[in-house]
Amino acid sequence: MNKNLWYRCLPLIAVLSLASCQTMETVADVATVIGQGTGAISASQANSIRRTTKAVSRSAEDFTPEQEYYIGRSVGAVVLSKYKPHDILAVNQYVNVLGQTLAQASDLPQIFGGYHFLVLNSDDINAFATPSGLVFVTRGLLRCCRNEDDLAAVLAHEIGHIERRHGMAAIEKARITEALTTIAVEGAKTLGSREVAQLTRTFGGAIGDITNTMINKGYSRASEYEADGVAAALLRRVGYDPNGLLEMLTAMKRNLKPGGLDFAKTHPAPDDRIAELRKSGLGRTDVRPAAARQKRFQQILGRI
Amino acid sequence: MVMKKGTRRKTDRARYRGAGLILCVLLLLIADAWSAETRWNVQVREGQVRSAPSFLAKIVARTSYGEWVTPIQDQGAWKKVKTNAGVQGWMHVSALTTKNLALRAGTTNRRTSATGGEIALAGKGFSEDVEKQYKNLNRNLDYTWVDRTERFRVSPEEMQAFLKRGELAPAEGGAQ
Structure with a gap:
């Protein structure tokens, strides 16, 4: 590259370094076209600039909400290959009315396909939230809830994971670059069967990253505390007693079996979460919901 | 010389x-x-444009994923917008993004604002087609209950009645 070329490319580099990631791609694309047109850079150099700017600006945020939706659906299918649904309409309807009411009051009420809830027929104490807004809760976890406020705390915690995009963050960086490069660098060309096969492999990899984190490794402690924080705020906002979270965790502590493959494995100990919540002013485990609220809870979940 | x-x-x-x-x-x-x-992109499958900044307000228009809307006014987490069809109404800000979804990968329903090249990009990425391929490779996965779960829908009126019957009083700015 001669001195003259450097000189001509300088403004381009300066502008690229100032621009935001998304703008950067658009600007890079157009600037490389201009650069190419004026003879400042060759076609292969232009392509290489395009590829580099795309690669450095990749993160999970670069997936569209629609792609997040399809990732979440398959994560849900994997969860449902390990757990069977609790196919009782009244139970699932109640959990959906409560869950969707909470979600609508959250900071992220609208997502591509909306929030939907399902009870799983298992004694394990477990819950999962997919990036597409599917929330699964086991019967074992519902048994840790003495009232609707406690149940609201469980669902609000899962909504917290969705709102803060913890699932998408579990996808490995290299995989994100791989996926978005296949999609974008191929540009306006029609994807051939080889690219579709490659994309499907990457898709499977991303599903694996998320389910492995959700089912086996668990999110970081920081993510769990963050979801608890979102839950406490959301409970207050809707009118539930945020101490329901503390009450539920206290019951969970009693019910969890040491060495279990559920929350015992993937979540910080209930005591640690309780200690963290106490720092934010929660302290009671004697939640007293209104009589009408307690009645409907007992009617539907009293013998779960 | x-x-x-x-x-x-x-x-x-x-x-x-x-x-x-x-x-x-x-x-x-x-x-x-x-x-x-000056323009925002609808980032949910079905965007609802309402007559007032509240989930309880009447739906006056529906917008599709990837459609551009023009903001007119802000009120908290709501934006008054004008749709492509010229209808004015309120959308929750979480349904909107400044990102250009048409330039990114996705599927079908963003024909309105996309150029030829952008349409060629549509259908790329993790889409229904990729899900189908993934299903073929993983025969043990059953999407029946994923589909059924997605059909559990609760209307804003049902939510309102649920809150009232449960003697729940949302704080200012909540649930509405």
Whole structure:
């Protein structure tokens, strides 16, 4: 590259370094076209600039909400290959009315396909939230809830994971670059069967990253505390007693079996979460919901 | 002498080109910033445009994923917008993004604002087609209950009745 070329490319580099990631791609694309047109850079150099700017600006945020939706659906299918649904309409309807009411009051009420809830027929104490807004809760976890406020705390915690995009963050960086490069660098060309096969492999990899984190490794402690924080705020906002979270965790502590493959494995100990919540002013485990609220809870979940 | 003159002309031309390039890129940045301020993209499958800034307000129009809307006014987490069809109403800000979804991968329903190249990009990425391929490779996965779960829908009126019957009083700005 001669001195003259450097000189001509300088403004381009300066502008690229100032621009935001998304703008950067658009600007890079157009600037490389201009650069190419004026003879400042060759076609292969232009392509290489395009590829580099795309690669450095990749993160999970670069997936569209629609792609997040399809990732979440398959994560849900994997969860449902390990757990069977609790196919009782009244139970699932109640959990959906409560869950969707909470979600609508959250900071992220609208997502591509909306929030939907399902009870799983298992004694394990477990819950999962997919990036597409599917929330699964086991019967074992519902048994840790003495009232609707406690149940609201469980669902609000899962909504917290969705709102803060913890699932998408579990996808490995290299995989994100791989996926978005296949999609974008191929540009306006029609994807051939080889690219579709490659994309499907990457898709499977991303599903694996998320389910492995959700089912086996668990999110970081920081993510769990963050979801608890979102839950406490959301409970207050809707009118539930945020101490329901503390009450539920206290019951969970009693019910969890040491060495279990559920929350015992993937979540910080209930005591640690309780200690963290106490720092934010929660302290009671004697939640007293209104009589009408307690009645409907007992009617539907009293013998779960 | 003649050679030197030629070189100087060449250098001048290079300078003009450089200046032209700066100008173009700056104009582009300004245009991009301007369009980000003046247009928003619908990022949910079905965007609802309501008569007032509340989930309880009547739906006056529906917008599809990837459609551009023009903001008119802000009120908390709500934006008053004008749709492509010219209808005015309120959308929750979480249903909108300044990102250009048409330039990114996805599927079908964003024909309204996309150019030829952008449409060619539609259908790329993790889409229904990729899900189908993934299903074929993983025969043990059953999507029946994923589909059924997605069909559990609760209307804002049901939510309101649920809150009332449960003697729940949302704080200011909540649930509405």
